[in-house]
Amino acid sequence: MSASSTATPAQVTLPNSLRSGPDGRGWFGEFGGRFVAETLMPLILELEEAYRAAQADPSFQKELAFYYKDYVGRPSPLWFARRLTESLGGAKIYLKREELNHTGSHKLNNVMGQILVARRMGKTRIVAETGAGQHGVATATVCALFGLKCTVYMGATDVERQKPNVFRMNLLGAEVRPVTAGAGTLKDAMNEAMRDWVANVEDTYFLVGTVAGPHPYPEMVRDFQSVIGTETKAQILEAEGRLPDAIVAAIGGGSNAMGIFHPFLDDVDVKLIGAEAAGLGLDSGKTAASVSRGRPGVLHGNRTYLLQNADGQIDEAHSISAGLDYPGIGPEHSWLNDIGRVEYVGVTDQEALEAFQLCSRQEGILPALESAHALAHVIKIAPTMGKDQIIVMNLSGRGDKDIFTVAKHVGVEL
């Protein structure tokens, strides 16, 4: 659908760098674009202009670096998981500790960047969508920090399964609006946030939580999250004197994965693996594995892999993890899949639950159920690799928010 031809992956002429996308119209190969209502077009064009100006402004970069360090708590450590490594008996496993960021996940990296852009644009009200509530909490946090009005849309199902985060958002002064349409999960929250935005174009900034949506969101969110990969590169070089053999990250919309992958895209010897939520199993019909079980389509402003039926109606996703429960994926991932640079694998609810418990017992870290999907894949591949090989896993968030879900699944009443 882009200006580029409909080349099959093998025919794509790769640019000199895999890190140069998107093109000027927001396309990563055949994915991305700006599929929004005309009412939103002026807003995303204005946002693009504001973001370009911020990128070019050293004082913006300085301000962002200040908040990353003193408010978010960056850099996050790269932890060598000794017990996990020993018990799996293969590759050395490092965990990039994004769960140690303020508010407990990688989400604040993006939110911190976007809120500074929103302030430059003079916006006074913020709307956001949230699934697990981590993005909502991060957004509510910076709105409190800067005294901005904050409305967070959250699917009613997610409100139920992520209660602690709903209360946290309330404590931070945000209004959480439950969305009952559809299955009451992330995609429905996204629809509702877009409806709010279109009705409040004057003062409202839509703070998208992942590398999806109309251009320039996928690029901008990736840029802000790339701090993860940039730090990782320096840290692994310092610890091991070389780059890792593989990097594994969980995929919801794909922001923590894009953040850690992007600085490594041109290091072709580093294998990049995205763990999609397979739910009850890739072939169960109850998954959130957009790349593995979807096909290209258009939703929420971009062309990308989507779970959909034969008529182009969007399917409900399923995952035990609210943060992965989304039928789409950021467009850059769709492109990276089609050119074969990143491998996308499925991890079931059950595998994630087991990984959650293993990480808790062996490393003393309760991982978010989202991150536990990445860990489950590490558990599969580490034993097949040599002891001299290295895996880095993005530990995107902490698991405290998930203890109720996990308790239910292991039959404990809290």
Added chain:
Amino acid sequence: MSRIQARFEALKAEGRGALIPYLQAYDPDLETSLALLKAMPEAGADIIEVGVPFSDPSADGPTIQLAAQRGLKAGATLAGVLEMVQRFREHDQSTPIVLMGYLNPIHTYGADAFCRDAAQAGVDGVILVDLPTEEAQWLRPHAEAHGLDIIALVAPNTTHERLVHVLREASGFVYYVSITGITGTASASAEQLAAAVPKVKAVTSVPVAIGFGISTPEQARVASQIGDAAVVASTLIRTLAGTLVDGKATGQTVPAVTQQISALAAAVRGV
């Protein structure tokens, strides 16, 4: 000359604007919505907008969202909607039909296959909420090849430069979204319309239809005079929904909606 063009020229000769009522296909079931579609011209519809149900109608308010859900539950597919239009065309060859919806079902169907089949079924134009000018090249050559108008949308916050850009290739008519917001919520005032619509008309020669937030006969009359047509949607769907029992059509469903269309048509015709 296209059906849309012919209709606007005929109305111009009559000295009035058009009434464009909307229905969601398959709401609450295929036969009822087809019966309603067939009854609309008689009730005073000059052009008809047929909504194609979509799972994620992110520019629509609750009224149309629920209508889409009912339509999908009743088994609506894009192919089914085209068939419905074809059955309408067996009775009516002159009333223009414009499909309104979201891109993904058409993306799935395929740009050329869709334009070919839609034109063959008797569809005259398409309004795709999430296909802005910037991305419309995907569909435009196929639409042109099959004589289908892509109806451009503009909004109160569309700048003059953008109006020029968006309307450069306008055909059929232009849809002026009269509020910044979703369907079935707020309304623009007559003063706001009178200030905004001439700016649109200044950059294009195709007729301008005004939609979003038009629910009373008086609002329809004003819009059809300031612009060239008034689109009325959510209020008709609310009326339809009010006649359903357990989500099913009743004997009241079609008459209730057509009566409301008649009242709107009377106002637009100045009778």
